[in-house]
Amino acid sequence: xxxxxxxxxxxxxxxxxxxxxxxxxxxxxIGHRSKEFQxxxxxxxxxxxxxxxxxxxxxxxxxxxxxxxxxxIISTLSKGDTIICGENGKFGERWVKxxxxxxLKVITIKSEWGKALNPNEFKNVLENDYQKKIKAVILTHSExxxxxxxxxxxxxxxxxxxxxxxxxxxxxxxxxxxxxxxxDWGLDIVASGSQKGYMIPPGLSFVxxxxxxxxxxxxxxxxxxxxxxxxxxKSLKSNSNPYTPAVNLFFALDEALKMxxxxxxxxxxxxxxxxxxxxxxxxxALNLKLFADExxxxxxxxxxxxENFDAETFRKLIKDKYDILLAGGQDNLKGKIxxxxxxxxxxxxxxISVISAVxxxxxxxxxxxxxxxxxxxxxxxxxxxx
Amino acid sequence: xxxxxxxxxxxxxxxxxxxxxxxxxxxxxIGHRSKEFQxxxxxxxxxxxxxxxxxxxxxxxxxxxxxxxxxxIISTLSKGDTIICGENGKFGERWVKxxxxxxLKVITIKSEWGKALNPNEFKNVLENDYQKKIKAVILTHSExxxxxxxxxxxxxxxxxxxxxxxxxxxxxxxxxxxxxxxxDWGLDIVASGSQKGYMIPPGLSFVxxxxxxxxxxxxxxxxxxxxxxxxxxKSLKSNSNPYTPAVNLFFALDEALKMxxxxxxxxxxxxxxxxxxxxxxxxxALNLKLFADExxxxxxxxxxxxENFDAETFRKLIKDKYDILLAGGQDNLKGKIxxxxxxxxxxxxxxISVISAVxxxxxxxxxxxxxxxxxxxxxxxxxxxx
Numbered sequence: 045x046x047x048x049x050x051x052x053x054x055x056x057x058x059x060x061x062x063x064x065x066x067x068x069x070x071x072x073x074i075g076h077r078s079k080e081f082q083x084x085x086x087x088x089x090x091x092x093x094x095x096x097x098x099x100x101x102x103x104x105x106x107x108x109x110x111x112x113x114x115x116x117i118i119s120t121l122s123k124g125d126t127i128i129c130g131e132n133g134k135f136g137e138r139w140v141k142x143x144x145x146x147x148l149k150v151i152t153i154k155s156e157w158g159k160a161l162n163p164n165e166f167k168n169v170l171e172n173d174y175q176k177k178i179k180a181v182i183l184t185h186s187e188x189x190x191x192x193x194x195x196x197x198x199x200x201x202x203x204x205x206x207x208x209x210x211x212x213x214x215x216x217x218x219x220x221x222x223x224x225x226x227x228d229w230g231l232d233i234v235a236s237g238s239q240k241g242y243m244i245p246p247g248l249s250f251v252x253x254x255x256x257x258x259x260x261x262x263x264x265x266x267x268x269x270x271x272x273x274x275x276x277x278k279s280l281k282s283n284s285n286p287y288t289p290a291v292n293l294f295f296a297l298d299e300a301l302k303m304x305x306x307x308x309x310x311x312x313x314x315x316x317x318x319x320x321x322x323x324x325x326x327x328x329a330l331n332l333k334l335f336a337d338e339x340x341x342x343x344x345x346x347x348x349x350x351e352n353f354d355a356e357t358f359r360k361l362i363k364d365k366y367d368i369l370l371a372g373g374q375d376n377l378k379g380k381i382x383x384x385x386x387x388x389x390x391x392x393x394x395x396i397s398v399i400s401a402v403x404x405x406x407x408x409x410x411x412x413x414x415x416x417x418x419x420x421x422x423x424x425x426x427x428x429x430x
Numbered sequence: 431x432x433x434x435x436x437x438x439x440x441x442x443x444x445x446x447x448x449x450x451x452x453x454x455x456x457x458x459x460i461g462h463r464s465k466e467f468q469x470x471x472x473x474x475x476x477x478x479x480x481x482x483x484x485x486x487x488x489x490x491x492x493x494x495x496x497x498x499x500x501x502x503i504i505s506t507l508s509k510g511d512t513i514i515c516g517e518n519g520k521f522g523e524r525w526v527k528x529x530x531x532x533x534l535k536v537i538t539i540k541s542e543w544g545k546a547l548n549p550n551e552f553k554n555v556l557e558n559d560y561q562k563k564i565k566a567v568i569l570t571h572s573e574x575x576x577x578x579x580x581x582x583x584x585x586x587x588x589x590x591x592x593x594x595x596x597x598x599x600x601x602x603x604x605x606x607x608x609x610x611x612x613x614d615w616g617l618d619i620v621a622s623g624s625q626k627g628y629m630i631p632p633g634l635s636f637v638x639x640x641x642x643x644x645x646x647x648x649x650x651x652x653x654x655x656x657x658x659x660x661x662x663x664k665s666l667k668s669n670s671n672p673y674t675p676a677v678n679l680f681f682a683l684d685e686a687l688k689m690x691x692x693x694x695x696x697x698x699x700x701x702x703x704x705x706x707x708x709x710x711x712x713x714x715a716l717n718l719k720l721f722a723d724e725x726x727x728x729x730x731x732x733x734x735x736x737e738n739f740d741a742e743t744f745r746k747l748i749k750d751k752y753d754i755l756l757a758g759g760q761d762n763l764k765g766k767i768x769x770x771x772x773x774x775x776x777x778x779x780x781x782i783s784v785i786s787a788v789x790x791x792x793x794x795x796x797x798x799x800x801x802x803x804x805x806x807x808x809x810x811x812x813x814x815x816x
Contacts, residue, residue, distance in 0.1 A: 051460060058459040058677055069678065070456030073444040073631045074437060075755050106633055107493050108673035111656045118653075146653045239674060245459045247492055247633045247676030267504075267532045267653060270497045287494035288625060290633030290676065291444055292455065369461050 054398050055371040056188045056217050056345035058239040058246055059388030061296070065244055068299035073291045081291065082283040084298050089280065091301035092250060095219065095309075096234060098226035102252045103276040104297075106290045109216040109237030111271060112249035114142050116212050116233035117182065119273035120260040123147045125179040128169060128209070130154075130161045130199070134189035134374050135214055139182045146266050151178070157190050157377070158347070160340035163198040176208040179260075183211065186218040189374050191336040191347035191383060193218065200229045210257055216240055219250075220304065221316045221387055222343040232257040241312075241344070243303065243389040244296040248289075253277070316343040319386040319395050322424040326399040327384075329420035331412050335381045344387035345371070355382040358405065366401040392428050399424055440784050441757040442574045442603055442731035444625040444632055445774030447682070451630055454685035459677045467677065468669035470684050475666065477687035478636060481605065481695075482620060484612035488638045489662040490683075492676045495602040495623030497657060498635035500528050502598050502619035503568065505659035506646040509533045511565040514555060514595070516540075516547045516585070520575035520760050521600055525568045532652050537564070543576050543763070544733070546726035549584040562594040565646075569597065572604040575760050577722040577733035577769060579604065586615045596643055602626055605636075606690065607702045607773055608729040618643040626730070627698075629689065629775040630682040634675075639663070702729040705772040705781050708810040712785040713770075715806035717798050721767045730773035731757070741768040744791065752787040778814045785810055 053060050061069075074080050085104075092102040105112055117139070121127065125148050129140045132155040143150045153165045161183070170178065181203050185196045196213060203211045210232040215224050219234070220241020226234050232254040239246035253261075253273060261274055269275075275286035304312060323346045324334055335347035350358060356379050359370045371383035384398055403417035439446050447455075460466050471490075478488040491498055503525070507513065511534050515526045518541040529536050539551045547569070556564065567589050571582045582599060589597045596618040601610050605620070606627020612620055618640040625632035639647075639659060647660055655661075661672035690698060709732045710720055721733035736744060742765050745756045757769035770784055789803035 051458065053459065053461065055461050057674065058462065061459055066456045066458070070452045072437065072452070073439065073447055073625070075439065075441050075757075076444065076632070078755065107497070107656065108675070110673040111493070114656045142655045145655045145658075237674065239459070239677075245676065245678040246462070246674045247679060269528045269531045270493065270500045270657065272531075287496040288443060288623065288632045289494070290631065290679070291625075292631040293633060293676070293679075369464065371461075 050367050052368045052394060052397065054368055054385045054394065056240070056383065056385040056387055057237065059243060059385065060390065061243055061245060062300070062303060062389050064303065065296045065300045069245070069292050069296040071292065071295050076285065076288055076291050081294070084294050085283040085285070088294060088297050088301060089283070091305060095301065095304060096224070096226045096252045097228065098252055100226060100252050100254050101277060101280060102250055103273060103280060104285070104289065105249050105251065105271070105276065106247060106287070107249050108246065109214070109235060109249050110138065112235035112237065112251045113139060113212070113214055115271040115273050116235050116251050117142055118146055118264070118266040118268045118271060120210055120212070120233065120257050120264055121146070121148060121179055122263065122265040124149065126151065126177045127179055128153055128166065128181040130166070130181070130183045130194065132159060132161050132190065132192060132194070133157055133184065133187035135184045135187055139184070139214065143182065158192060158335050159337050160192050161194045161199070163195050163202065166199045167202045170202050170206040170209065173206065178206065178209045180210040180212050184214040185224065186215070186221070186342040186344055188217045188345055189377070191342045191345045192340050193222070193342045194340070197229055200231060204230045210260055217342065217344040217387060220312060222313050226252055238293060238297065241388050242297065243300045244293060247293045248297060316386065318427055318430065319390060320346065322395050322427040323384055323386055323399070325427060326420040326424040327402070329423050330403050330406055330416055345383050345385050347381045347383045349381055353409065353411070354379050358382060361405050362401050365405070366397070368398055368401050395428065396421060396424060436753050438754045438780060438783065440754055440771045440780065442626070442769060442771040442773055443623065445629060445771065446776065447629055447631060448686070448689060448775050450689065451682045451686045455631070455678050455682040457678065457681050462671065462674055462677050467680070470680050471669040471671070474680060474684050474687060475669070477691060481687065481690060482610070482612045482638045483614065484638055486612060486638050486640050487663060487666065488636055489659060489666060490675065491635050491637065491657070491662065492633060492673070493635050494632060495600070495621060495635050496524065498621035498623065498637045499525060499598070499600055501657040501659050502621050502637050503528055504532055504650070504652040504654045504657060506596055506598070506619065506643050506650055507534060507565055508649065508651040510535065512537065512563045513566040513568060514539055514552065514564060515568045516552070516570065516580065518545060518547050518576065518578060518580070519543055519570065519573035521570045521573055525570070525600065529568065544578060544721050545723050546578050547580045547585070549581050549588065552585045553588045556588050556592040556595065559592065564592065564595045566596040566598050570600040571610065572601070572607070572728040572730055574603045574728070574731055577728045577731045578726050579608070579728045580726070583615055586617060590616045596646055603728065603730040603773060606698060608699050612638055624679060624683065627774050628683065629686045630679060633679045634683060702772065704813055704816065705776060706732065708781050708813040709770055709772055709785070711813060712806040712810040713788070715809050716789050716792055716802055731769050731771050733767045733769045735767055739795065739797070740765050744768060747791050748787050751791070752783070754784055754787050781814065782807060782810060
C-alpha cells in the first residue's frame with residue numbers, strides 16, 4: 045500500500061501554503077459586515093499597500109487574477125479606445141482577448157515566446173502617438189507561461205512620458221517575488237492573485253489603482269457590475285466589500301501578509317532571486333536548456349526545454365516517484381518544456397529536492413551521468429550559500 | 431478578562447461551517463490542473479446536480495452570488511433586450527441595477543418590501559407579450575433582505591407558458607433550504623452562493639444552465655470574459671475551470687455536499703422548515719411582529735420588527751452578551767428590523783439559544799414578562815418535536 049501523499053507544489057500557482065496560514069484559513073467564519081471583519085480588511089489593506097510599495101488604493105476582489113486584470117481594464121477604458129498590449133506568452137494573449145471582448149482597439153507588440161518584450165517598440169509607438177489616442181498599455185510583468193520577466197521599469201518609464209496612457213500591469217507572479225515599486229515606477233493598475241507570492245490558496249485577487257486610473261474610471265463607459273472597481277473603492281472607505289467576500293481567505297491573507305512583513309521585502313526578493321539562480325544554474329549543469337532568455341528569467345518560474353524526451357512523461361515520473369508537482373508547457377509548448385515553480389513559501393530544501401528529483405530521473409533515463417547531478421547540486425549550493 | 435469569543439453566526443450568510451468542512455478547507459492545496467483536482471470537480475459537479483434536482487450543467491465560479499447572477503444575465507442576453515425583473519427587496523433591486531448596467535430594458539414588477547411578488551402580474555405581462563419581446567424574467571426566490579419567499583413555482587409556470595423568455599433566478603438563500611426542483615419547474619438559470627445552504631465559507635458561486643439557456647448564450651452579444659459561462663462549460667467537459675479556481679473552497683464544497691447527501695434533501699428541507707416555524711412562532715409569543723407576510727416566510731431568514739426600540743442597539747446587546755450575531759435591516763430598514771438567519775448548519779440548540787437570547791434581552795429591557803419567554807420556548811419546542 046502506498047504511503048500517504050506528501051505533495052510538493054512546484055508549479056507557479058497554487059503555491060505551498062504555510063501551516064500558520066492554513067490554520068487561519070480554517071477558523072470559523074465571521075460576519076462580513078462585522079467590526080471584527082472590518083479590522084481584518086483594514087489590516088490587509090495596509091499590508092497590501094506595503095507590499096505594493098504604494099500609497100494608492102489596493103482593492104481585494106473575490107476571483108482569480110484574470111478577474112483582477114479584467115476589472116482594471118473595464119473599469120478604466122471605454123468602447124473603441126485604442127490600447128497597446130504586450131504579448132509574449134499565454135497571459136499576454138489573454139489580455140488581448142479580454143480587450144477585444146470589450147471592443148477595444150488593440151495594437152499588439154509581440155515577441156517570440158521565451159523572449160522578453162522589446163521596450164523600444166513601446167517607446168516608438170508611444171512617441172509617435174501625437175494625437176494621444178493610446179489610452180492604456182497592458183503588460184505582463186512575469187510571463188508565467190514561459191518564465192520570462194519583461195523590463196517593466198523601462199517600459200513604464202515610456203508610458204509615463206506619454207502622459208495620457210495608463211499602465212495596466214499583470215504582476216500576478218512578480219508581486220511578492222521581485223521588486224515592483226508601484227509608486228516609483230508610476231504603475232496605474234497592478235493586478236495580482238492570492239495563490240502566488242502571497243502564499244495563500246487561490247480565490248482572492250488584488251488591484252492597485254492610481255489617482256490617474258481613478259480619474260479614468262470616471263469616464264469609462266464599458267458595461268460592468270461585479271468587476272466595477274468603483275464599487276470596491278466605495279466600500280473600502282469603511283473597510284468593507286461591495287459583495288460577500290471570501291471571508292476565510294481574508295483570514296489567510298492577513299496571516300500571510302504578517303509573515304511577509306516579518307521576513308521583509310528585501311529578504312523575500314533575495315530568496316526568490318537565489319532560488320531562481322540556483323535552479324537555472326543547476327538545470328544547465330544537468331545538460332538541460334533553459335527555454336527563456338537567460339537575461340530575463342522570471343523570479344518565480346523557470347522553464348526548461350526537453351529536446352529529446354517528452355516533458356509530460358517526465359513530469360509524471362517525478363510526480364509519481366517523488367511527489368513533486370511540476371508544471372507543463374501550455375498550448376504549443378505542451379510536451380516540449382516543463383516549468384519549475386519557485387514562488388512563495390519555498391525554501392532551500394525545496395530547491396535541492398527538485399534539482400535532485402530532476403537529476404535522478406534523467407540518470408534513470410540514461411540522459412546524464414551521476415557526476416552531472418553532483419555538479420548541479422554543488423552549483424546550486426554555492427548560490428544558496430551566498 | 432473576557433473569555434475567548436465563541437461566536438454563533440445567525441445571519442443569512444456566511445453561515446456556520448461544520449468541523450469536517452473546516453478540516454477539508456485547511457488541507458494543503460493541490461494543482462488545479464491535476465487529475466486529483468479533476469476528480470474533485472467531477473464529484474462536486476455530480477452532487478451539485480443532485481442538489482439542484484437537475485440534469486442541466488451546474489457550473490462553479492470563484493466569486494460571490496452576485497457574480498453568479500451577473501454571469502447568468504450577461505451570458506444569455508443581448509444589448510437592448512427587454513426583460514422583466516421582480517423587485518421586492520434589496521436583491522431584486524440589485525438585479526435591476528445589473529440589467530441596466532448592461533443596457534437591458536427592464537420592466538420591473540414590484541411589491542412592497544416584506545410582501546411577496548404577485549404571480550398574476552407576471553402572468554399578465556407575459557401573456558400580453560404577443561410579439562415575444564421579453565427575453566428573460568429575473569427573479570429572487572428567497573429575498574434575503576426581507577425574509578420573504580416568492581412563489582417561484584407559480585411564476586416559473588407562467589414563464590414556461592411564454593415559451594420565449596428565460597427564467598433567471600436568484601436561489602442564493604433557497605437552494606439547500608427548501609425545495610427548488612430545477613427541472614420540474616423548468617428553471618433556466620439558477621444562481622447560488624457557497625456561504626449559504628452549502629455550509630461552506632464564501633468565495634464560490636454556482637449557476638445551473640438549461641439547454642434553452644445555452645442556446646441563448648450562443649446569440650448573446652453582451653461583452654464579458656471572466657463571467658462568460660461558455661468558458662466554464664467548455665472547461666467543465668474535462669472537469670476543469672477556465673481560470674484558477676478557489677481550490678481549497680472546492681475541498682470544502684466536496685465535503686459539505688457529501689454531508690448534504692448523507693442528510694438527504696427531504697430531511698434538509700424539513701429541518702429548515704421546522705426552524706423557520708419555531709422562530710416565527712416564538713417571536714410572536716415574545717410580542718414581536720414579523721416583518722414578512724406570514725404566508726411567505728423564507729426558509730432561511732426571519733425578519734422581526736422592532737417598533738418601540740432600535741434594532742441595531744438590540745443586536746449589539748445580544749452579540750455582546752451571548753456571542754450570537756444577528757443581521758440588521760438594510761437601507762431604509764436599518765434600525766427597524768433585525769433578521770435571524772437559520773440557514774445551513776443550524777440545529778435545534780441554535781434555535782432555542784437565539785429565542786432565549788432575544789427573550790432575555792427583552793426581559794432585561796422590561797419589554798416582556800418572564801412568562802412570555804417560557805411560552806415562546808414551549809411553542810418552539812412543540813414545533814421542533816414534530
